[in-house]
Each structure stands twice: as C-alpha cells, then as structure tokens.
Amino acid sequence: MRAPVGLVLAFCAALSAPARAQQAAGDADATDGVRADGAFFDGFDGLDRDRWYVSDGWTNGDHQSCLWQQDRVRVADGRLRLSLESLPGGDPPLACAEIQSNARFAYGTFEARMKVPYAVGLNANMFTYIGPPQNKPHQEIDFEFIAPDGPSLQTNVHFDGQDPRPELLEMEEDGAFRTYSMIWEPERIRWFIDGVQIREARGGSIPDEAQKLYLSLWSSDRLTGWMGDFEARNAPQVLEVDWVAYSPPGSDCRFEGSVLCGDAAADRRDGADAGDPGGARPEG
Numbered sequence: 001m002r003a004p005v006g007l008v009l010a011f012c013a014a015l016s017a018p019a020r021a022q023q024a025a026g027d028a029d030a031t032d033g034v035r036a037d038g039a040f041f042d043g044f045d046g047l048d049r050d051r052w053y054v055s056d057g058w059t060n061g062d063h064q065s066c067l068w069q070q071d072r073v074r075v076a077d078g079r080l081r082l083s084l085e086s087l088p089g090g091d092p093p094l095a096c097a098e099i100q101s102n103a104r105f106a107y108g109t110f111e112a113r114m115k116v117p118y119a120v121g122l123n124a125n126m127f128t129y130i131g132p133p134q135n136k137p138h139q140e141i142d143f144e145f146i147a148p149d150g151p152s153l154q155t156n157v158h159f160d161g162q163d164p165r166p167e168l169l170e171m172e173e174d175g176a177f178r179t180y181s182m183i184w185e186p187e188r189i190r191w192f193i194d195g196v197q198i199r200e201a202r203g204g205s206i207p208d209e210a211q212k213l214y215l216s217l218w219s220s221d222r223l224t225g226w227m228g229d230f231e232a233r234n235a236p237q238v239l240e241v242d243w244v245a246y247s248p249p250g251s252d253c254r255f256e257g258s259v260l261c262g263d264a265a266a267d268r269r270d271g272a273d274a275g276d277p278g279g280a281r282p283e284g
Contacts, residue, residue: 041245041255044080047073047099055098055216065121065221065230066096072217073097080241082217084122086232093232097239098216104130106210107249109260110141111181113242118147118173121219121230124239126180128211137161139207141189143180145171148228155191155198159205167199177242181259185249192259215241 042048055068072083072095082097105128116124124145131138140158145151151171158164181192189206191199217239219230247254253261 037248039245039247039251039254041243043243044075044078044241047075047080051101051103052099053102055100059092060218063220063222064096065092065219066094067092068098068218069095071095073099078242080215080244082124082215082239082241083236084217084219084238085236094219094230094235096216096218098214098218101213104210104212105246106208107184107186109181109183109245109247109251109258110213111179111246111258112215112244113177113179113257115175115177115240115242116145116171117217117237117239118145118151118171119230119234119237120147120228121221121224122147122217122234122237123220123227124217124237126213126215126244128182128184128207128213130207130209130211134212136209139209139211141182141184141207141211143182143191146227147173148224148226153193153198157189157201157205157207159207162205165201165205169198177240179257179259183259195259195262213244213246215239215244 040051042051047054054070054073056070058068059066066084067087067090069087072085074081074083080099082099084094084096087093087095110126110128112126114124114126118124125143127140127142127144129140130136131140137160138158139160140156142154142156142158144154144156146154151173153169153171154166155169156164156166179192179194181195183190183192184207186208187206188200188202190197217237220227221229245255245258247258247260251260255261
C-alpha cells in the first residue's frame with residue numbers, strides 16, 4: 001500500500017546505497033578543502049563555477065551505467081537541469097549529470113526545490129559527502145529518489161564504515177516541485193519535505209566532518225536489488241532544480257520557502273516535532 005508523504009516506512013537496511021568512495025580520482029579536489037561558513041542561495045541565473053564543479057568524463061564505479069558528462073548539466077530559464085540521455089556508440093551507452101560544491105560545509109541547513117524523475121534503475125539525489133577521495137573517512141547524508149517498485153525516497157546516513165541507516169518513504173509521481181531540506185546538527189539530523197519533518201536520526205553515529213554538497217542523476221544495470229535495472233529506452237530523464245541553499249547553524253528565516261521560515265520554525269530549531277501527526281519518530 002502506498003503511504004502518503006510524511007509517513008515513514010520501517011528501516012530497510014538491505015537497501016543501502018553503494019559507498020560514494022568508489023568514485024574515480026577525477027573528483028573535484030583541485031579546489032577542494034575550502035571550508036564554507038557563510039550562507040548561500042543559488043537561484044541558477046547561471047552556473048556559478050566558483051561554487052560548483054561539474055563532474056565530467058568518469059563514472060563512480062562498475063555499478064554506474066552512465067558516464068558523467070558536462071554537457072548534461074544545463075541552466076536555462078532560472079533552473080538547473082541535470083539530464084540522463086543516450087550516448088550513441090558510447091561505453092557506457094548513457095550520459096548523466098552531477099554537480100558538486102567546491103567548498104565543504106559542517107552542520108547547518110541544506111535545501112533544494114526540485115522536480116524529481118522516477119524510473120526503474122534511476123537515482124536522482126541531493127546529498128552531502130566526504131570520503132577517501134578527499135583522504136577522509138566516509139561520511140554522508142542522503143536524499144535519494146529511486147523507483148524499483150514505484151516512486152520512493154530513501155534517506156540515509158553513512159558514518160566511518162558503520163552500517164548505513166536507510167529508511168524508505170513512498171512518494172507520489174505527480175511532476176510537482178517540492179522543497180527538500182536537511183538540518184544537520186552535532187547530535188541529530190532531520191529531513192523535511194515542504195516543511196514537514198519526515199525523519200529524525202540521533203545517536204553516536206552522526207557525521208562530524210565537513211562535507212561537499214552534491215546533486216546528480218545517474219543509472220545502474222547492476223544494483224537491481226536496490227534500484228532495479230535501467231533500460232536505455234527509458235532515456236531521456238531530467239532532474240530539474242529551481243534553487244539550492246545552505247544556511248549555517250543558528251540561522252533564522254533567510255528566504256521564502258525555507259524550512260527555517262514559518263510559524264513552526266522555532267520549534268523545528270528547538271527540536272520539537274515538525275507537526276506531522278503521523279509521527280516522524282526520533283531514532284535512538
């Protein structure tokens with residue numbers, strides 16, 4: 001049965017994502033290592049190359065059936081479009097898209113307003129990551145949108161080689177833009193959709209390393225148990241991003257649509273339940 005947005009399904013530990021540490025040495029380390037403490041809001045009037053690095057010419061491992069290609073990253077009409085398209089004669093035969101921040105961020109609120117595509121074997125996402133490519137332990141906080149048996153959101157936490165902590169939420173495939181937010185604090189992480197809290201994670205395995213922010217769209221023909229098998233005939237696919245923002249810890253409302261705005265903002269920052277009577281329950 002399909003749950004409405006806001007009701008969290010049980011843990012699905014067997015559905016954990018492959019470690020981002022499998023990525024190639026071509027990651028954005030030429031400008032990496034800059035720690036950002038300031039806020040930003042990117043409405044994509046253009047692609048700010050001082051803020052974003054565009055992945056190009058490699059894959060993250062054999063599990064990925066598409067090649068990162070900078071031509072699949074486009075900005076038009078005030079929106080970022082990350083696409084997955086056929087690559088005739090290519091090996092692999094698909095091209096896909098990823099941007100990653102040049103700077104690293106430690107704690108704070110990460111938000112994006114996106115229209116997410118769903119297809120078997122497809123992964124659309126927003127996440128933070130640090131790991132072996134930056135000579136750091138693997139830590140990661142995820143929003144990943146997959147559809148092995150219907151549209152789903154997987155939230156997850158990775159911490160220093162410990163078992164990941166995935167949780168699934170069934171979604172509606174209605175073509176709507178929604179605002180996805182993560183509030184990362186030293187003692188907890190909270191995930192929101194359109195200002196409604198869907199999950200809270202606490203405990204000793206909360207990431208504590210400054211991380212880069214990623215948005216990407218990619219496919220797999222090997223991770224069938226988790227994502228399904230993407231078929232080339234289902235290309236093209238597009239992840240549309242209206243805006244992306246970061247607010248440092250302690251920030252108040254900075255722009256319309258932020259999870260830090262509205263009547264319940266103080267309660268969210270103070271750790272009260274975000275108002276979903278269905279009950280996103282803290283994890284111990």
